[in-house]
Amino acid sequence: MLKTRIITALILAPIAIGGIFFLPPLGFALFTGAIITLGAWEWANLSGLEGQAGRVVYALVTAAVLYGLLNVPAVAVLWLALVWWVVGFLLVRSYPGGAARWGSIPARAVMGLLVLVPAWVGLNHLRTGGFQFGDSTNNLLVILYVFCVVWVADIGAYFAGRAFGKAKLAPRVSPGKSWAGVWGGLVAVGVFAVVISVLASADTVETLLLVLASLVTGLVSVVGDLLESMLKRFRGIKDSSQLLPGHGGIMDRIDSLTAAIPVFALAITQLGWLATGHW
Template sequence: MLKTRIITALILAPAAIGGIFFLPPTGFALFTAAIITLGAWEWANMSGLEHQPARIGYAAAVAVVLYGLVDVSAVAVLWLALLWWCVCFLLVRSYPAGSERWGSVFVRALMGLLVLVPAWVGLNYIRAGGFHFGDASNNLLVILYVFCIVWVADIGAYFAGRAFGKAKLAPRVSPGKSWAGVWGGLFAVGVLALAASVLVSASVSEAALLVVASLVTGLVSVLGDLLESMLKRFRGIKDSSQLLPGHGGIMDRIDSLTAAAPVFALIITQLGWLTVGQV
């Protein structure tokens, strides 16, 4: 299993790096849309659409929605995403209570749109924007930074959880996660934000705002993970799919990112660090 995970990671890492740094905006939009569409195919199963024609149809519908967003205000979509993740906090916190309100196939499918579409918008909004923070002006590095927030939060949570993880975060949703893991992950994200601020010669006020923005994003990324765990637990499945040998499915890898990307994009837009018109 470990060998399979490593081989898959060695294939995926260059593809992800190439997709981020070497594709033009249109290519990046298509690259991320393909990932989101595959995620939608998996989400269809989590929604209760078991048969392939229905799952493919759902994925195609999500792709059509992405195409139709060309003339839609990206900021409006990002605000909708923030509102959605606030709702998700209540859903995860109360689970399994309340699942009768969102457990139908239709509602779970709608939830997928609210997760996947803003994630694509957030990433492409950052890709298309003009960015300025300290001495940094490369928006591609912002996308990498969002990935780093997710990765660092996950790594910090892993080690802190193993060392101090007695109090469970959401045992009815994801028994392996602990409050110690959350705090450890946020501490690691705070260190990341300070290090990034130093590297780009940010002012003290900019550094403080980046720490806050990163901590909020890191916290929301945990919620993205918990939401997918809740849907899989409700559906009775372990992984979103087996598309990535040794790693599960696409959603198992991007669940935290789907929450982090639109929230961070919105925050840095409101702070004036990112400016852009449409997606």
């Protein structure tokens, strides 16, 4: 299993790096749209659509929604995402209570759109917007930053959870996660944000605001992870698919990012660090 994971990672890493950091905006939109569409194909299964025909149709509908949003103001979609992730938190918190209200196939299909579409919009908003923080003006760096926030939160949560993880966070959804892991991840994110602020020559106010935005982003990334875990538990499956040998599916790799990206994009837009861009 470890060998398979390593081989898959070695193949996918250069593809992901090239697609995210070396494509022009339109190519970036197409590349990330393809990833989201594959994620939608997986979410169709989480929704209860077991047949390939239904899963493909759902993925194509998602791709059509992405195309239809090309000329829609990104900020409107990002505000919708923020509302959705508050709702997502409430759903996870109450599980298994309330599952009867959202457990139908149509309801879960709509949930998938609310998870996947704003993530794509937020990612492309970060790519095309005019970013300014401290002495930094590189939009690709801000995309790398939000990825790192999620990774740092995961790493901090892992070590804090192993050392102190007695009180479980959401045992009915993901028994392995603990409150200590959450706090450990947030501490790691806060330290990371301060380090980046210093490197970017940010002033005190910018640093404090970046720390706050990063902490909120790290916190909501946990909700993204838990929401997918809840859907998998409800559906009775371990992985979203087997598209990535040794790693499960695409959703298993991007679940935290689907929540973190739109929330962070909205936060730095409202702070005036990211202006509306163009394709």
